[in-house]
Amino acid sequence: MTAQTGRATHSHVALYAALVNAVVIFFLSLYPFTGWAYSGRPFFEFLSYPLPFYFRFFDNAANVLIYIPYGFSLALLLLPRWHSFLLAIFVASLTSIGVEFLQEFLPMRVASNLDVLCNLAGACLGATLAVSPLFRRQWHHLKQWRRRHFADHSAVDYGLLLLGLWFITQLNPAMPLFGVVAYPQGLPQPYVSPLDNPRLFLFLVEAGGAMANMLAACLFMTSLLQQKVDRFKSILLLLAGIWFCKMLAAGVLLKPFALFQWINPHLVTGLTAGFLLLWFFAGRSRLVQTITAILALLLAQFAATLWPLSEVQSDFLSLFRWPYGHLLNMSALLDFLSDLWPAAALVCLLLSCYQQLNPSQIKQ
Secondary structure, three states: OOHHHHHHHHHHHHHHHHHHHHHHHHHHHHOOOOOOOOOOOOOOHHHHOOOOOOOOHHHHHHHHHHHHHHHHHHOOOOOOHHHHHHHHHHHHHHHHHHHHHHHOOOOOOOOOHHHHHHHHHHHHHHHHHHHOHHHHHHHHHHHHHHHHHEOOOHHHHHHHHHHHHHHHHOOOOOOOOOOOOOOOOOOOOOOOOOOOOHHHHHHHHHHHHHHHHHHHHHHHHHOOEOOOHHHHHHHHHHHHHHHHHHHHHHHHHEOHHHOOOOOOHHHHHHHHHHHHHHHHHOOOOHHHHHHHHHHHHHHHHHHHHHOOOOOOHHHHHOOEOOOHHHHHHHHHHHHHHHHHHHHHHHHHHHHHHHHHHOHHHHOO
């Protein structure tokens, strides 16, 4: 891959990261997208409200934090650096003002100039980090690390971005580890089983889904690696990392009695089978891993469609100790990203297959 191709790929990854951030921002700001109505007040009146207007520490802190990666990714789009910084601030300003303007038409939302200022503070912080000399030095070391350990394909860059997004989707502690299903309260509930033994059917669906999810996620990561020696270490790091994220999210969000409620024999059996299969396929070629990850991803989605028990949103929210409104937004966002991730991962894996089968058309 030439230097010019590398810069183009880096720019594309930064652009896609910025787009993902924008989608998250609009989703969190406008969910549940219902009740649209014009209040009759002048447009953009919120910009002249006396400060502070509608101050809530959690909301304002979230408004700062969510714009840090947005400003960071926007500031990586252009050279020279100060052009990128100005672009990041300009686009973040338009995004923030546009979101607050749309919130004027939602009765459950409050348009606020303080939110705009918090958003710009986060974008400035992210953009400053991106253009700082310290980051440039760290970015150089990061690129060297990426070249040493990962394959030299653009699909790998997109895969690393999607891997980070996958970790975000796992921050819902009510969803089992690598599980495609979660038990609602009050089981069992009536359902029609395609097998004579309904307990066996539930076991096959839940254990098979957990096995396929684990296999798909881990092989998605190992198929990006260049050296075989890195694969088994990366599997252990990913499993330890996702366990830590689950436990951290559970400790912060869930009530104490619900910390380990998602653990059951079906899930443990599926994860054990998935780990054994993973250890076998991790020793195969990158192409075999990529194809296996595609099949496992499709199997996991198929298992999710077979799950016969409906979720009850109020039951799940009762496990948490956060305010209802914040939980509803967070849960909706994670569900949205969880639904989006398999399709994006499938496209990335197919692109990786193409680049592995046609290396002469990728390298220049």
